[in-house]
Amino acid sequence: MIMYLSGVTKDYLIITYMRFRQNPIFALAAFAALILASCEKDIDVTNENFPADGVVRIDANVSGLITKADLPYSGYTGSDLGLFIDYGDSDYYSKDNVRWVNNGGTWTPESQVLWKNAKSPVNIFAYAPHISGADDHTSVEFSIPSNQVNGTSSADFLWNSMPGFVPADGLVNQKLSITFSHVLxxxxxxxxxxxxxxxxxxxxxxxxxxxxxxxxxxxxxxxxxxxxxxxxxxxxxxxxxxxxxxxxxxxxxxxxxxxxxxxxxxxxxxxxxxxxxxxxxxxxxxxxxxxxxxxxxxxxxxxxxxxxxxxxxxLGDKDSYIDEYSVWDGKSTESITKGSGSESDPYLIESAAQLAGLAYDINNDKLENYKGKYYKLLKDIDLASKPWTPIGNSTHFPHLRLEGNGKSIINLKVDVSAGYAGLFYWLSGTSSTEKSVVSNLTIRNADVKAGGRDAGALVGFTSFTDIMNCRVDGVVASAYCAGGIVGSGDPSIINCRADVNVTVNAPAPTSTSRPMSVAAGGLIGDISFNNEHDNTITNCTVRGTVTVSNQDQSESGNDFHAGGVAGLAFANVMDCTSYAEINSTYEKEVHIGGLVGTVGAGGRITNCSAYGTVHGKKNNFVGGAYGYAVGSHERVHFGGKIENIPDVGTGAVGIFIGHAYGVFQTKNCSYSNVDGCSFPVIGKDESNGAQDIKMK
Structure with a gap:
């Protein structure tokens, strides 16, 4: 009888046979475990896009300009590429720098690559052309040819990264679709x-x-x-x-x-x-x-x-037309000349200089009746990494509605010594019916830093503001609160996406207490609840990294928070997914979670998932979903990984939550059988609510 086991190599079967001859009892046990593992793997295939044999197959494409959203792309026609499958160090399914060869449009690996299963998140890194010996995805070296007389293709280095990729959610026709971007x-x-x-x-x-x-x-x-x-x-x-x-x-x-x-x-x-x-x-x-x-x-x-x-x-369609960016020289400002500012006839922003002019006019009190007006972006804008002064300041809090119109603002660079860093300094409506609104806008390659509080790629702080259908990517950092889109405030964030590296590194306190919480989140650092406009975070996705640290390692903690969606949340979060990696470098009481660091009173999390890796330190409260939480939570899932913490000290680690307190209760919540299962489901339980958290 011949039995075929999905994902089992011939070498492993030979080894098992040899051990049977030497030790039949050992080998029978190993073979039984092998069959069970194989069956478990097959059972895990619940998505029609996931291949039954678990084999990794790819399609490769090349996007257009890396700093232009939603451009057409074409099939990558190079001869080879390199692929990293990273489930973690020493994991059997992790593969480094596997060379894939293009055989007439069909990509074939030089050694077989397997998915671990359909649901386990994996970090995927790809580049082209393949370089022999480049086995560290953080250090791939490429030599640029000096003789390009016969063509430039040999100098075109390409890359792609997909952290936290879930095969069941991301495969297309059972294949991994790789869309490369140009590096040079x-x-x-x-x-x-x-x-x-x-x-x-x-x-x-x-x-x-x-x-x-x-x-x-x-x-x-x-x-x-x-x-x-x-x-x-x-x-x-x-x-x-x-x-x-x-x-x-x-x-x-x-x-x-x-x-x-x-x-x-x-x-x-x-x-x-x-x-x-x-x-x-x-x-x-x-x-x-x-x-x-x-x-x-x-x-x-x-x-x-x-x-x-x-x-x-x-281009495919040779008659396709793609707008060029309006590039800012770092100095020019122009007045907006079209539109009346009404909803049906908004002010039209047609150049980078006009956007800079809007910032200058608002910040210097040059506009008399801009508050509550409507604006529409007509041009993709390249701010060219020139120093940008945020729109608004300590005496002028913009109240406006900006329709991004599907356009992109790229290469935003903000570096302020105090606080409130972003494209906007502050966005503030006046009531639940007179809100500020930003919609349908993409910000790419942002580099935003605040020496004080509140940094976000879009805005530092908000009040009575809705942010809808926006995308950001880049780097955001501050001393107190930072988020991929918003630093802090009470916004509604709806249908948004962030691919960001967010860092909060708190300075040593100058008095006995800090002026505010220290919070880092993939979307927002600290979100408060405003019952006048019932603000929520809804249907958003986060990728990247979120890190919280303290320059004074000797200071007592207890008000430090980091999470994939939000660091600190007092508002409702619904239908969101985080693939972000969460990090703490501070060995005091820090609350870190895959979704939210701390869920405070008024916060409720519903139908959300986290698939990233959570890294904690001694004395931290660490959880796959939350570091610390109160309140009601329903249909929340953790499918990521918690890095081992040998000494938890005065903190606690839980697969689902680090510290549950007060009226913390769950319904239809779950976690995957992934690394971290040696920890309890709840690290420290001081709650009095009913719990419904199951492994699946």
Whole structure:
């Protein structure tokens, strides 16, 4: 009789057979366990998109410009790629840098890769082209070719990361769909010539000077570092059309003020150079064009403009039209000239300079009747990582309705020494019927920091505000409260998504008490409840990392909180999912949970799940769903992982909740049989409510 076991390797069966000959009792027990494991694996296949044999299969695509939302994409046609499947160190199903080969559009791995099961979350990292020996996904090194005369494809390094991926939820037709983004910068140079050249001129070479020769990529944190700053990689560019040259590169010394960036070599070997008057601020994943006019005695370089990174052959529909971004120079402001501010005729924001002008006018009291008015964004905006002053300040709290219109604001950079950092300083309605509203807006590649309280990619603090259908990604940090979208306040956050790295690092207190709670969350740091407008967090998804720490490790804790959706929640949270990794680096009383760090009075969590990894420290209260909670909770699930904490000290660790207190009660709540099952379901139980928390 021949028995086929799903996911069982031939080598394992041979080993079991040899052990049977040596020790029949041991081998029979092992074989029985093996059959049970196989059956358990098959039973776990409850989703039609999950393959019955558990084998990982992929489709690979390449997106458009990394900083442009919802662009078309095309099939990746490279010869190979590298894939990391990370279930955790030493896990049998984890695989590092497996090479996949493209065989006529079908991707085949050089060694078989299996899913652990349908429901266990896994961190997935991919890159292309494959690099032998790159077995650490946080340190993938790529050398950029200097000779690109015959094409730029060999210089195009691609990446993708999917932390907390759940196969049952994310597979498409039983395949893992990988959509790559470009890591490096693409430059197209358009040459024109002065009349003095006449018709008898030709170009021998165009050289892009002073770029980096080698980079190191951290696929998990999506960071890129220059590994060879001491040397200069001068690239011979590819001639793609008459007097049009392209190259893919990582910026180096040649893109700094005063550098000789470009050399045009004519057929008579005479060279003409472009020297920069100021630093070029170039963003990875973006494509740029540069217009260069060559004269007999000088070269004139025009503005560098951002364009889409979409070769025409990859668009599918060659008549497709994609707007260019309106790029801010960091200084220009313009007044809005169209619209009346009514709901039917909103003020129209048509450029980056007009958005900057709105911020300037509000902050300097230049607008008389802007409060309660309607605004609509008509253009994708690139703030070009120039220092942005948030809209609003300590004397002007914006009350407005902004319709994002599906547009994106990219490369937002805010760094304030005090508090309230974001695109907006503060958003404040006046009542439940006169709210501020932001809808249908994407903020990408945000870098927002506050030296004091309240930082969020969209807004630092809110009151009577609705935020709907918004997406953010980037980095947010503050000293007290930080969230991917909002720092703190009483907003309703509906149908939103955040892919962020949020950090709160509290300073040492200057008095016996702190001015406020210390809270970090994937969507919001601290959400309070406002019964006048019944604010909630509804139908939102979070990915990334959330970290809370303290610069004074000796200070007593008890008001530190971190969670995937919110650090501290006194409002209702419904239909939300977090895949975020939650971290504490502070060995005092800190409340950390996969969904919410602390659920306070008035908070109620319904139909929510957390699938990320939760890392706690000694004396922390750690739970898969919550660190600390009161109130009623229904249909809440934890399917992630709790990292082992050898010494809990005065804290507690629970698979579901660290510390349950008072009227804490649950109904139809659950957790998966994942790492962390050595902990109790409730770490410290001081509740008097009925509990319904089951393993499934």
């Amino acid at each position: 910068v693409k430059l197209k140079v358009n040459l024109t010539f002065g009349n003095e050249f006449g018709d008898s001129h030709s170009v021998k070479d165009v050289i892009l000077n002073g770029t980096s020769s080698k980079i190191k990529c951290d696929l998990a944190n999506r960071t890129v570092a220059d590994l060879d700053q001491s040397s200069s990689n001068d690239i011979s560019m590819c001639n793609t059309a008459d007097y049009v040259y392209e190259a893919i590169f990582f910026p180096g010394k040649g893109q700094k003020s005063g550098a000789r960036m470009l050399t045009v070599v004519m057929s008579d070997n005479k060279a003409y150079n472009v020297t920069l008057d100021s630093n070029l601020e170039l963003c990875g994943g973006s494509a740029y064009t540069m217009n260069v006019k060559v004269g007999k005695d000088k070269v004139l370089a025009g503005d560098v403009r951002v364009v889409e990174w979409l070769p025409e052959k990859e």
